[in-house]
Amino acid sequence: MSPTTSRRGRRRAPTRLERAAGRAAALQRPRVVLALLLLLALTCVMLLDGYLRAEVGGDQRVRTGASSDEVPDEILEGGPILTFPGGRATTLSVPDRTIVLTFDDGPDPTWTPKVLEILREHDVPGTFFLVGSMVSRYPDIVEDLVEQGNEVGVHTFTHVDLSYQSASRVTREMEQTQLALAGAAGITTTLFRAPYSAKADAVDDYGWQVYRQLGQDGYTSVFIDTDSEDWKQPGVSEIVEGATPEDGEGASVLFHDSGGDRAQTIEALPEYIERMKAKGYTFTTVSGAMAGQQPAAVPAADGADGGGADGGGAGAGGSLQAAHRPATGVTLYEGKALVAAVAVAEWTVPALSAGLVVVGVAVMGRFALMPVLARRHHRQRNGRRFSWGPPVTRPVSVVVPAYNEKECIENTLRSLAASTHPIEIVVVDDGSTDGTADLAESLGLPNVRVIRQPNAGKPAALNNGIRSARYDIVVMMDGDTVFEPDTVGRLVQPFADPGVGAVAGNAKVGNRRTLIGAWQHIEYVMGFNLDRRMYDVLRCMPTIPGAIGAFRREAVLGAGGMSDDTLAEDTDITIALHRAGWRVVYEEHARAWTEAPRSLRQLWSQRYRWSYGTMQALWKHRGSLTDRGPSGRFGRVGMPLVVLFQVVTPVFAPLIDVFTVYSMLFVDFTAALLAWLAVLGVQVVCAAYAFRLDREKYRYLLMMPLQQLAYRQMMYLVLIHSCVTALTGGRLRWQKLKRTGEVGMPTATR
Known part of the structure; x- marks a missing residue:
């Protein structure tokens, strides 16, 4: 049955989300092409520069003692x-x-x-x-x-x-x-x-x-x-x-x-x-x-x-x-084009070289900083004397926004029903057309309320759930996510500290058996959770993940609720809470299992929304740079770090790979390969430490070299695509990924 065909076979009008997604897809194709053209242009410039420097092919005689018998x-x-x-x-x-x-x-x-x-x-x-x-x-x-x-x-x-x-x-x-x-x-x-x-x-x-x-x-x-x-x-x-x-x-x-x-x-x-x-x-x-x-x-x-x-x-x-x-003619114009192209290469390559130094220092500095601060976070939070305060045992509300989640909603709700912490479950159906709301109600699970609303987007669904919540602590999760029985109980313990306004949980990739899933698993453990430990210690956590996060209801409402100004409503609200003076922390033991995109196309769509939404949120909250007092800590520390590590460095990080290939082709293959392996080795060490902290199996680290060669390049293109969209003033609405419901109860996924 097509998305715009009703159960009785009659055509229906597409939802607001479907219309927005269609318009967004049509608008983004030229920007994807432009991003690819930019990367191709950079590659051509590097190849031209290497060729100009006479480092291609033999530059010396390869035979000696040749005869002159044929020469008159x-x-x-x-x-x-x-x-x-x-x-x-x-x-x-x-x-x-x-x-x-x-x-x-x-x-x-x-x-x-x-x-x-x-x-x-x-x-x-x-x-x-x-x-x-x-x-x-x-x-x-x-x-x-x-x-x-x-x-x-x-x-x-x-x-x-x-x-x-x-x-x-x-x-x-x-x-x-x-x-x-x-x-x-x-x-x-x-x-x-x-x-x-x-x-x-x-x-x-x-x-x-x-x-x-x-x-x-x-x-x-x-x-x-x-x-x-x-x-x-x-x-x-x-x-x-x-x-x-x-x-x-x-x-x-x-x-x-x-x-x-x-x-x-x-x-x-x-x-x-x-x-x-x-x-x-x-x-x-x-x-x-x-x-x-x-x-x-x-x-x-x-x-x-x-x-x-x-x-x-x-x-x-x-x-x-x-x-x-x-x-004359074609020769003259082709010659002028060659000279012009070389002029571009002569300017570009030194500029890129300088950028490479900056990026290299930033990347290596991050790799040095993350394990140190992560270790400090782990030792502090797992020490025998550490406590947030009196145990939090009062009931909490769990808000589940859902749009066409019939494949996943049952696993999600059954995992919540098994929670060891008292909860109420608020399912906000955002105009689903696949019977998600009916399925949720038919399960007959205790403490489950289903609220139906016309299709308005995820932020609107979350705000509806927050307003309808009975308790002062609200846990938010995605409709394709599965919690462990003790997840909610662990997630809300930091609220014993009255200064804590929000808590980020530990999101895990549940469908990690595929190659793409395994790559994302490495990224989640190393790139996301290790980062969150670092930002927690520095008290400038930039994002509460949509898959698992908890908030004080009064803090969210005081910040104006979940905004639809950006595509990253989770980053937006997190920064808003910082600016309101609340503390945001990370609880590593509160685990949630989420279904990661299964195809490259879905992965591109998701990461594009994330990266572009992050840029939107940073721009929206640029005023935090001048905030004073405790509420200005994010502007003084977090904003520069996020811009450097999540925007600037990733945008220019491809320089490392481009110059590695350049050096292999035109300079010294062995030295370039050893340098690349050295950087990979540093990343493997950091990843191994992150896996140790999360008690994950090390066998996935065997995929890191391939991840660096393939997966990371795609992430570069996604970020370049996002930058092109931002520079050209494009807009993108919240999008829905196709789910399969393969992430079941946690005991079956580990």
């Missing part, structure tokens, strides 16, 4: 410039008394600008072979470099040795670098220098395949004649001497403007330029050298001057070099 002798014995005009491999040498000054591994924010300043002062051009990931991170430097009249070439995107990569990886490295150049300076280039390359005679069979592939794509590969070996930092004089060609020969000379401390390079470069000029050398670019040897080999782009071989072409605002091509 004229290539091995030829000049440093390799072209493929008409598909035929050809090498060119730099003209005599000409220097092609090349720089590898940049751009670098520290050293490249200094190199450019030296070139500008000496009116000398350079050819810079740039790493694409660095180009995308420092686009302004590349733009200045090109505008100054220097030439650029591709040095791959991640500085990987292409000799041992697949053809698709080679293509990807080149295309990504070209996109970075397009986004940074609006150009692409035809020049290429392979990482870890040297002179042409060092080309092996693996590298030759790459050079041929790129040659067919129109690239000119550039080797070196002379190596300054500045990367070894041998000293200024040694760098200058190493970069000087012999007997007036032309040379393609290698320097570096990145990849380490380049102070010696910066000091040696002006001395080297002046020395070469004094010997009658001129400086040019790769394109200039090619034009001097074979003017028709590589035609210049429109408006390019080819750089020349007369030492000029380095002035600011120089024309486009022959190797450069203006980036």
